[in-house]
Amino acid sequence: MTLIRNLFFLLTAVTIFLPGCEALKTSQPIVPIKEYEKMIVGRLDAEYIGTQNCLSACHYHDTIRRSLDASTMGVQLSRKSGLPIVNCESCHGPGSLAIEGITPEKVEMDAKEGRQTACNYKTFIDIKNIPAQAQSLICLKCHTANATFNLHNWNAGVHAMSDVSCMDCHSICSTFKTGSPDLKVKPRDTAEMCYKCHQEIKAEFSLPSHHPVPEKRVFCIDCHDPHGTTNDKSLRKATVKETCTQCHAEKEGPFVFEHAENTEDCRTCHNHHGSVNNNLLTLREPFLCLQCHSGHVASRNLPKEFKGAFFTRCTGCHSQIHGTDLPSPSGKGRFIQ
Ligand code: HEC
Ligand code: HEC
Ligand code: HEC
Ligand code: HEC
Ligand code: HEC
Ligand code: HEC
Ligand code: HEC
Ligand code: HEC
Ligand code: HEC
Known part of the structure; x- marks a missing residue:
């Protein structure tokens, strides 16, 4: 009986959690780091042959090479040897097996027959299909936290932990192939980069009131570090407040008259990305204010024509809603001026 009951609970639990599993579907089991390290060594029976040997046999990859040479990676030379620190084999693994049997004569023959000589690229590291952790390790060989400051929190970050790899955001050779040596991410390109996976955020930025991210005046990376932070x-x-006040400093305070502790988290009243309401408000006025206050008819200190009226836009009078140093007519802090 207990067995059946347990089975029932188990089944219920599985059914309840099943929809939540969607995002985890492609997750790989976590294996010890040395397993990932093995994946990025490449074929042990292959030798490093150097970019020149690699490419002299095969001109197909010339655009990629020219781009690499012109990129920040390519121009880094080891002072002593004059050899590049980064070459094709730094990422793709040793190449001797790939060019075995490829001679200038063969390339010429192939060309005569209108064929391009392909190297045996299956002997390289299967860079696109190894697990995300291994992909990132290829980059981290050189871009350790020390060498690249913004990677300090990479391993603890939500992206690393969710099987997102460096290559999901930084394309190397597909960029090089277009003839561009530019590895630097331009802020204006980041939103599209992020929307590849964060479609729901794109929807938020299409709402009537939004931070001008689509207009390219504010960028995802102004507020978030894609390499992870401890926040x-x-x-x-x-x-969140510090995030907001780096640009909206005038709302930071402290003020003589604070709006209680509301402004400690701007999201008491504002959405961060976008909203259907003006000014990114979570609710329209007066409903926003009526969540916490009862409204009042305007009677005190007002010209006669206003007496007895109930106004819907509370901030029409309480204009300094974020806090003020000036008292209201009764000497209290009511955010009138
Ligand atoms: C910094 C690491 C790195 C270096 C250096 C590098 N590659 Fe790549 N390469 C990658 C990654 C990552 C991919 C897969 C993703 C992509 O295409 O950007 C790739 C993909 C490729 C592809 C397949 C492109 C496609 O469209 O499928 C070719 C061909 C290639 N690299 C050749 C080269 C050659 C030739 C060199 C040297 C001139 C080189 N790579 C140097 C990382 C690198
Ligand atoms: C063999 C060492 C090495 C490997 C492997 C390597 N890089 Fe680099 N990378 C460098 C060097 C050196 C530079 C130029 C100096 C710098 O900016 O740090 C560089 C520059 C860059 C830049 C541009 C930085 C700038 O300011 O212009 C990016 C982006 C980058 N690498 C990403 C990657 C990614 C992604 C991978 C993995 C696919 C990778 N790197 C693998 C050594 C390497
Ligand atoms: C979610 C997307 C994303 C991932 C994953 C990611 N990066 Fe970046 N990376 C960016 C963006 C956006 C920038 C530019 C803004 C910045 O510096 O934060 C950048 C900047 C850089 C730079 C400085 C050069 C530049 O373009 O300003 C380097 C180097 C770099 N990343 C390397 C890496 C390495 C190595 C990994 C993996 C360990 C990685 N990145 C993972 C998005 C990403
Ligand atoms: C390759 C896919 C991919 C790309 C590209 C990507 N992300 Fe993510 N991101 C994820 C995954 C997976 C998570 C983990 C949790 C989830 O489902 O939101 C995540 C989580 C996050 C989180 C934390 C969400 C939370 O609830 O804790 C932030 C913030 C974030 N990403 C920002 C960015 C930004 C900014 C960019 C662009 C520079 C970006 N991401 C690009 C896949 C991606
Ligand atoms: C003006 C600052 C700002 C900008 C710009 C911004 N975000 Fe956010 N984002 C936030 C804040 C604040 C949070 C919520 C933090 C919290 O809940 O603690 C957040 C949360 C998120 C989350 C978690 C899910 C959620 O909605 O709570 C993701 C994913 C995310 N942002 C992605 C992005 C992407 C992608 C972009 C660019 C297209 C972007 N953000 C631009 C401030 C910003
Ligand atoms: C990188 C700078 C930056 C950061 C960080 C930032 N903002 Fe903004 N914010 C802007 C800009 C730019 C505008 C548009 C102003 C304009 O159009 O004149 C804006 C507009 C707004 C508006 C008015 C929107 C409208 O519809 O007119 C509100 C409310 C707002 N931000 C709240 C916040 C909150 C809350 C945060 C923190 C989650 C935040 N901001 C973080 C730059 C920033
Ligand atoms: C108690 C609710 C409330 C809180 C908390 C709040 N705001 Fe506002 N905020 C409003 C209202 C209401 C408006 C619209 C004002 C109007 O219509 O004149 C507004 C407007 C804004 C605007 C655009 C107009 C302007 O005055 O520049 C910005 C920017 C803004 N708030 C930033 C912030 C920041 C940053 C925080 C956190 C430090 C914050 N708000 C906290 C209610 C609030
Ligand atoms: C999340 C709840 C909350 C929201 C939303 C909110 N307030 Fe407040 N408000 C408070 C609290 C708490 C106080 C402090 C009350 C006290 O000290 O007696 C306060 C104080 C005030 C005061 C001063 C009252 C007094 O007795 O001195 C005014 C005026 C005021 N709020 C107006 C507004 C307006 C207008 C809005 C909408 C734009 C608004 N509030 C939104 C919680 C809120
Ligand atoms: C026509 C101007 C005006 C409008 C609109 C207005 N108020 Fe007031 N409010 C005042 C004045 C004036 C005071 C008294 C200031 C004083 O005592 O110094 C006041 C006082 C308050 C107080 C303090 C407690 C009290 O009742 O004396 C609260 C809370 C308040 N208003 C909330 C609101 C809310 C919520 C709205 C929107 C539904 C709103 N107000 C709309 C002018 C206005």
Whole structure:
């Protein structure tokens, strides 16, 4: 009986959690780091042959090479040897097996017959299909946290932990193939980069009131560090308020008259990305204010024509809703001026 009951609970639990599993579907089991390290060594029976040997046999990849040479990676030379620090084999693994049997004569023959000589690229590291952790390790060989400052929190970040790899955001050779040596991410390109996976955020930025991210005046990376931070939601700043006041400094305070502790988290009243209401408000006025206050008819200190009226736009009078140093007519802090 207990067995059946347990089975029932198990089944219920499975059914309840099943929809939540969607996002985890493609997750790989976590294996010890040395297993990932093995995946990025490449074929042990292959030798490193150097970019020149690689490419002299095969001109197909010339655009990629020219781009690499012109990129920040390519121009880094080891002072002593004059050899590049980064070459094709740094990422793709040793190449001797790939060019075995490829001679200048063969390339010429192939060309005569209108064929391109392909190397045996299956002997390289299967760079596109190894697990995300291994992909990132290829980059981290050189871009350790020390060498690249913004990677300090990479391993603890939500992206690393969710099987997102460097290559999901930084395309290397597909960029090189277009003839561009530019590895630098331009802020204006980041939103599209992020929307590849964060479609729901794109919807938020299409709402009538939104931070001008689509207009390319504010960028995802102003608020978030895609390489991870120790803060919630990979925010660059420790709190939401600090995140907001880096640009809206006038709302920071402290004020003589604070609006209680409301402004400690701007999201008491505002959405961060977008909203259907003006000014990114979570609710329209007066409903926003009526969540916490009862409204009042305007009677005190007002010209006669206003007496007895109930106004819907509370901030028409309480214009300094974020806090003020000036008292209201009764000497209290009511955010009138
Ligand atoms: C910094 C690491 C790195 C270096 C250096 C590098 N590659 Fe790549 N390469 C990658 C990654 C990552 C991919 C897969 C993703 C992509 O296409 O950007 C790739 C993909 C490729 C592809 C397949 C492209 C496609 O469209 O399927 C070719 C061909 C290639 N690389 C050749 C080269 C050659 C030739 C060199 C040297 C001139 C080189 N790579 C140097 C990382 C690198
Ligand atoms: C063999 C060492 C090595 C490997 C492997 C490597 N890089 Fe680099 N990378 C460098 C060097 C050196 C530079 C130029 C100096 C710098 O900016 O740090 C560089 C520059 C870059 C830049 C541009 C930085 C700038 O300011 O212009 C990006 C982006 C980058 N690498 C990403 C990657 C990614 C993604 C991978 C993995 C697919 C990778 N790197 C693998 C050594 C490497
Ligand atoms: C979710 C997307 C994303 C992932 C994953 C990611 N990056 Fe970046 N990376 C960016 C963006 C956006 C920038 C530019 C803004 C910045 O510096 O934060 C950047 C900047 C960089 C730079 C500085 C050069 C530049 O373009 O300003 C380097 C180097 C770099 N990343 C390497 C890496 C490495 C190595 C990994 C994996 C360990 C990685 N990144 C993972 C999005 C990403
Ligand atoms: C390859 C897919 C991919 C790309 C590209 C990507 N992300 Fe993510 N991101 C994820 C996954 C997977 C998670 C984990 C949790 C989830 O489902 O939101 C995540 C989580 C996050 C979180 C934390 C969400 C939370 O609830 O804790 C933030 C913030 C974030 N990403 C920002 C960005 C930004 C900014 C960019 C662009 C620079 C970006 N992401 C690009 C896949 C991606
Ligand atoms: C003006 C600052 C700002 C900008 C710009 C911004 N975000 Fe956010 N984002 C936030 C804040 C604040 C949170 C919520 C933090 C919390 O809940 O603690 C957040 C949360 C998130 C989350 C977690 C899910 C959620 O909605 O709570 C993701 C994913 C995310 N942002 C992605 C993005 C992407 C992608 C972009 C660019 C297209 C972007 N953000 C631009 C401030 C910003
Ligand atoms: C990187 C700078 C930056 C950060 C960080 C930032 N904002 Fe903004 N914010 C802007 C800009 C730019 C505008 C548009 C102003 C304009 O159009 O004149 C804006 C507009 C607004 C508006 C008015 C929207 C409208 O519809 O007119 C509100 C409310 C707002 N931000 C609240 C916040 C909150 C809350 C946060 C923190 C989650 C925040 N901001 C973080 C730059 C920023
Ligand atoms: C108690 C609710 C409330 C809180 C909390 C709040 N706001 Fe507002 N905020 C409003 C209202 C209401 C408006 C619209 C004002 C109007 O219509 O004149 C507004 C407007 C804004 C605007 C656009 C107009 C302007 O005055 O520049 C910005 C920017 C803004 N708030 C930033 C912030 C920031 C940053 C925080 C957190 C430090 C914050 N708000 C906290 C209610 C609030
Ligand atoms: C999340 C709840 C909350 C929201 C939303 C809110 N307030 Fe407040 N408000 C408070 C609290 C708490 C106080 C402090 C009350 C006290 O000290 O007696 C306060 C104080 C005030 C005061 C001063 C009252 C007094 O007795 O001195 C005014 C005026 C005021 N709010 C107006 C507004 C307006 C207008 C809005 C909408 C734009 C608004 N509030 C939204 C919670 C809220
Ligand atoms: C026509 C101007 C006006 C409008 C609109 C207005 N108020 Fe007031 N409110 C005042 C004045 C004036 C005071 C008294 C200031 C004083 O005592 O110094 C006041 C006082 C308050 C107080 C303090 C407690 C009290 O009742 O004395 C609260 C809370 C308040 N208003 C909330 C609201 C809310 C919520 C709205 C929107 C539904 C609103 N107000 C709309 C002018 C206005």
